[in-house]
Amino acid sequence: xxxxxxxxxxxxxxxxxxxxxxxxxxxxxxxxxxxxxxxxxxxxxxxxxxxxxxxxxxxxxxxxxxxxxxxxxxxxxxxxxxxxxxxxxxxxxxxxxxxxxxxxxxxxxx
Amino acid sequence: xxxxxxxxxxxxxxxxxxxxxxxxxxxxxxxxxxxxxxxxxxxxxxxxxxxxxxxxxxxxxxxxxxxxxxxxxxxxxxxxxxxxxxxxxxxxxxxxxxxxxxxxxxxxxxxxxxxxxxxxxxxxxxxxxxxxxxxxxxxxxxxxxxxxxxxxxxxxxxxxxxxxxxxxxxxxxxxxxxxxxxxxxxxxxxxxxxxxxxxxxxxxxxxxxxxxxxxxxxxxxxxxxxxxxxxxxxxxxxxxxxxxxxxxxxxxxxxxxxxxxxxxxxxxxxxxxxxxxxxxxxxxxxxxxxxxxxxxxxxxxxxxxxxxxxxxxxxxxxxxxxxxxxxxxxxxxxxxxxxxxxxxxxxxxxxxxxxxxxxxxxxxxxxxxxxxxxxxxxxxxxxxxxxxxxxxxxxxxx
Numbered sequence: 001x002x003x004x005x006x007x008x009x010x011x012x013x014x015x016x017x018x019x020x021x022x023x024x025x026x027x028x029x030x031x032x033x034x035x036x037x038x039x040x041x042x043x044x045x046x047x048x049x050x051x052x053x054x055x056x057x058x059x060x061x062x063x064x065x066x067x068x069x070x071x072x073x074x075x076x077x078x079x080x081x082x083x084x085x086x087x088x089x090x091x092x093x094x095x096x097x098x099x100x101x102x103x104x105x106x107x108x109x110x
Numbered sequence: 111x112x113x114x115x116x117x118x119x120x121x122x123x124x125x126x127x128x129x130x131x132x133x134x135x136x137x138x139x140x141x142x143x144x145x146x147x148x149x150x151x152x153x154x155x156x157x158x159x160x161x162x163x164x165x166x167x168x169x170x171x172x173x174x175x176x177x178x179x180x181x182x183x184x185x186x187x188x189x190x191x192x193x194x195x196x197x198x199x200x201x202x203x204x205x206x207x208x209x210x211x212x213x214x215x216x217x218x219x220x221x222x223x224x225x226x227x228x229x230x231x232x233x234x235x236x237x238x239x240x241x242x243x244x245x246x247x248x249x250x251x252x253x254x255x256x257x258x259x260x261x262x263x264x265x266x267x268x269x270x271x272x273x274x275x276x277x278x279x280x281x282x283x284x285x286x287x288x289x290x291x292x293x294x295x296x297x298x299x300x301x302x303x304x305x306x307x308x309x310x311x312x313x314x315x316x317x318x319x320x321x322x323x324x325x326x327x328x329x330x331x332x333x334x335x336x337x338x339x340x341x342x343x344x345x346x347x348x349x350x351x352x353x354x355x356x357x358x359x360x361x362x363x364x365x366x367x368x369x370x371x372x373x374x375x376x377x378x379x380x381x382x383x384x385x386x387x388x389x390x391x392x393x394x395x396x397x398x399x400x401x402x403x404x405x406x407x408x409x410x411x412x413x414x415x416x417x418x419x420x421x422x423x424x425x426x427x428x429x430x431x432x433x434x435x436x437x438x439x440x441x442x443x444x445x446x447x448x449x450x451x452x453x454x455x456x457x458x459x460x461x462x463x464x465x466x467x468x469x470x471x472x473x474x475x476x477x478x479x480x481x482x483x484x485x486x487x488x489x490x491x492x493x494x495x496x497x498x499x500x501x502x503x504x505x506x507x508x
Contacts, residue, residue: 011297042491044500051503053495057146 001096001108002070006061007035008081008089013059019080020063023072029062039086058089064096117200120329121209127320128212132159134317135219137310138371139226139416142364145302146496147227148506154225154234158218161238166211167191170242174250175210181258184251200328209324213269214250216321218242220277221473223418224285228292230488231501237480241280245472249276249465264461265444265454267336268325270379270430271465278375278423279466280473282414287477288486290413292493304363311367315344318374322381335441336381340374343393347373350397365401368421372400375422376429380436383444388436395432396425427462434458 008016013030020028034055041054065073070093082088099108136155140148162170169189176184188194194203218238225234252259253266266272291299301307322340326333351369352361373393377384380392403420414420434455437446445451480486487493492500499505 011293014298042495044489044492044495051499053499056495 001064001099001110002067003094003096004061004063004065004070004073005092005094006063006073006077006081006089007033007058007091008061008077009083009087010057010059012081012083013061015080016061016077019076020073023076025063025065025069025073025076027063031060031062033058033060037087037090042087056087064099112200113197113202114200114328117328117330118202118205120333121201121205121324121327124320124324125205125209125212127317128209128216128324129159129317131212131216131314131317131321132156132219134310134313135216135222137306138314138367139223139307139310141303141305141307141310142301142416143226144299144496145506146498148303148306148498149502149504150229150231150497151222151226153231153502154222154229155219157231157235158222158238159215161235162215162218162242163211165239165242166207166214170214170247171207171210173243173247174214175207175255178251178256181261182251183248183257184255206327209327210250210254213273213321214242214246216317217246217269217273217277220273220418220422221281221284223416224281224414225288225486226291226415227497228288228487228493229497230485231497233480233484233486236484237284237476237486240476240480241473244476245276245280245469246272249468253461259461259464262457262460263454264457265383265433265442266379266430266461267382267433267442268322268378270375270426270433271461274375274378274422274426275430275462275465276469278419278421278426279469281418282412282423283470283474284477285412285414285419287474287481290411291415292490294413295411301364308363308367311370315370315374318344318378322378326382332382332442335385338386339381339384339389340377342386342389343373343377343396344370345373346390346393347371347376347397347400350394351401352397354398354401368400368404368417369397372396372421372425375425376432379426379430380433383433383437383442383446385436385438385441388432388438388448392429392432392436396428399428400425423466427466430462430465431455431458 036054044051132155136152140151143151172186172188173184176188179185194207196202249272251257253272319337323333323337347369348366352366355361355365373396376392376396377389400421403424404417407420435447437444439445447455
């Protein structure tokens, strides 16, 4: 199993969520986060006075899926979450050792 | 020219009630925008209050209520409040001046609906000064200051033409010039804080008692009648909008409070001429037509963002015309269609159409002029980050 952590624009959440649904991916955890990328946030210029907004609101989608679904999820998030401008986000994929249910004794270890 | 202490005390209190409507509009609008723009909406209402308060003292009051020039505008005789004194007929002239000042301020606050989440603060200050001078002051003069509408018998008790048509139709023109918000129609722009909007709406309803009852300019029976028809129309508008939206889904609280404002806006011009049964009909009809006006705007994907046009503009036209239908001679001395006279209805229709045309056309020109010279909009990045940070350097939570 893999964990997909996608950090995207908050205003794109509805579209990304819907596209994932259409591909059959329902389970997810969504968190409101703040962060910055290589551009160090957004710098606004006012007549000599600079205002830096270095932590920008984003949304993080966490999903745990079989290894074989990862490529399709990445494609789907890219296709719907992309504007082409700085700040579209990042996707991180990592290995998950155990998935254990709470309601049942389900245990997946691969 | 004898002062009445009761009348004077009453209008001082009404002035304060109307003042509270400016932050009321700020709260109402602030809850409807995304959270990155709440401070901006609130600040625009305070800016409107401050701009008009200064402009009104210097020359606005004189343009609206100074000695008439050709039925079109007041002269500058009262500029800087020269000759506006402590005495007056019933209430001091100075009190009438400040009571009217609050109306002008609230009107400018209402129009900020059109530019929500994308206006440059400095451009709003310039636009607001021009708008209150070139749109509000002439209209106030036409109807209340002895201008051509007053001369031809067109009536507006507390501001259906002067406040609601001017702000509502001005907002439509302004929205067309400034353009849609980035992402409008592509992703959700749901209200971020509904309780703020409800509280703002409640303050408006409260302040409206001063607005309409105070427009009797005396603590008398006419003021009491205005207060009661105001409350009745607000309630009828609330229930009507609720019913109309219930048919299409769940009746939202935002819909209910929008219906209240629709009823309040519509009863405003008629409040001194109708009885509570007339108010019931005016309010209920307003709730329904404003609801459908809002749907029409959404279907046309017009980004008049917070619906000053659908609620104040459409409700104001309806109320101005409805005065000619429901007026009863026993209340304000005017007989409407239900009393068998159609003369007032025709006059009201002329007044409404003229006010719509004037407010729309002149607002459009002012907005274009400001847009071409200094730009109405913030940059794309500033809009994305939100006006709270980009225009005020603040966020609602730290």
